[in-house]
Amino acid sequence: MRPSETAAPLPPEPHDMRKVLGHFCTGIAVITGHDGQRPLGFTCQSVTSVSLEPPYVSFCPALASTSWPLIRATGRMCINILADDQEAVCAQFARAGIDKFAAVGWSPATNGAPRLHGALATIEADLEFEHGAGDHTIVIAHVTNLRAETGRPLLFYRGGYGGFAALEAESSATG
Numbered sequence: 001m002r003p004s005e006t007a008a009p010l011p012p013e014p015h016d017m018r019k020v021l022g023h024f025c026t027g028i029a030v031i032t033g034h035d036g037q038r039p040l041g042f043t044c045q046s047v048t049s050v051s052l053e054p055p056y057v058s059f060c061p062a063l064a065s066t067s068w069p070l071i072r073a074t075g076r077m078c079i080n081i082l083a084d085d086q087e088a089v090c091a092q093f094a095r096a097g098i099d100k101f102a103a104v105g106w107s108p109a110t111n112g113a114p115r116l117h118g119a120l121a122t123i124e125a126d127l128e129f130e131h132g133a134g135d136h137t138i139v140i141a142h143v144t145n146l147r148a149e150t151g152r153p154l155l156f157y158r159g160g161y162g163g164f165a166a167l168e169a170e171s172s173a174t175g
């Protein structure tokens with residue numbers, strides 16, 4: 001068969017998207033806000049650094065998210081990058097309809113959104129704009145304040161959790 005006669009590939013199913021894109025290892029964040037009555041938050045892996053000047057980050061909330069519309073309405077958020085001992089926090093904020101902040105220590109960031117105790121880094125930001133993208137949206141947020149602690153990240157890879165071990169020790173030992 002000549003290349004021009006090759007059948008067009010079938011469009012990927014959601015299962016294929018999850019499986020193949022799951023090979024892109026990421027950190028995990030909990031995006032929080034406060035509506036004046038109660039703290040809000042959801043687990044989110046789609047956080048990316050976008051621009052340095054102006055300082056922008058992005059993330060992608062699902063249209064099904066129940067917390068994001070409430071956070072969006074406040075216009076402010078805190079992106080809490082989880083440390084490797086916060087797998088339970090990740091799981092708790094990934095469940096809709098429960099008291100997500102039960103047994104989770106937090107204090108208000110400068111912009112009022114919850115800073116989760118023990119997070120590896122916290123990024124406060126204002127909603128800049130949001131673009132529809134299929135069953136998610138793409139949020140661009142303007143960073144207003146940020147801070148990092150020492151520690152190691154919680155990583156997500158192919159549907160499972162793991163940690164980070166630097167390669168330097170190994171390469172200097174062998175090199």
Ligand SMILES: Cc1cc2nc3c(=O)[nH]c(=O)nc-3n(C[C@H](O)[C@H](O)[C@H](O)COP(=O)(O)O)c2cc1C
Nearest residue numbers: 042043044045046060061062065066067094095096
């Ligand atoms: C590792 C991991 C990564 C996730 N990443 C995202 C994400 O990028 N965007 C999103 O909307 N939901 C993501 N979720 C799912 C939400 O956390 C989950 O649907 C949660 O119930 C939403 O809560 P809410 O309805 O209170 O917003 C992720 C969940 C896990 C466990």
